[in-house]
Amino acid sequence: MPLSTAQQTKQRSETLWVWSVWLEGTDAELNSVDHVTYYLHSTFPDPIVKVDDRESGFRLDGRGWGGFLIRVSVTHRDGTTTELEHQLELEFEESFLGAEQAQPRVIVTYPLSESDLANELSARLMQHGVSPVASEAEVGLAQSASAADGVVAILPNRVPLWLEEDIAEAKGMGVRLVAVARKPVDSERSPGLAGIRTFPIDDSASVDALATDIASTFADETVD
Secondary structure (H helix, E strand, C coil): CCCEEEEEEEEEECCEEEEEEEEECCHHHHHCEEEEEEECCCCCCCCEEEECCHHHCCCEEEEECCCEEEEEEEEECCCCEEEEEEEECCCCCHHHHHHHHHCCEEEEEECHHHHHHHHHHHHHHHHCCCEEEEEEECCCHHHHHCCCCEEEEEECCCCCHHHHHHHHHHHHCCCCEEEEECCCCCCCCCHHHCCCEEEECCCCCCHHHHHHHHHHHHHCCCCC
């Protein structure tokens, strides 16, 4: 069989999992591998990790609060490479379900240009008792908004049309919305954004303070 990836996860707290990812294949296939390079999410301190331990199946151990896509580059002894992808999936264990369900659940939606802010904000929200059930970049928001208690939309200086349309559709569904904006929202130019409670953000602002304000909004179950 061709080389593939496998995983194992264990939930350690309401917001923390430990996980492992490794290669699976025949002995001949695994013996042909020199090393494996894992490309993790950019929020990791060391997002590129090289593993050359054949005995473990080139196993990588890590920890974190959410799932993400891992790119896996397999370098063979003959110099060729095989490119794989592994979607790390984390599931709540039964002993933690009550705590997770008690937290407000939000979707963080954003353009790709705001990925760094979205990832940091998602991590901070979880520390403040809000559970990001998904962080969606440039996808159909209304398709998943009904599964959450609310939506946090990150607005760049120029709001793309797809994001404005998705927010308007979510508003029509009665989904609770807040926005994080790089500049004041022009409701005349973007009527779909009118009436949304908006929190300003710039490069000098504290993301932790921003997360505190947003968490308070959802905890109070009010969106102006």
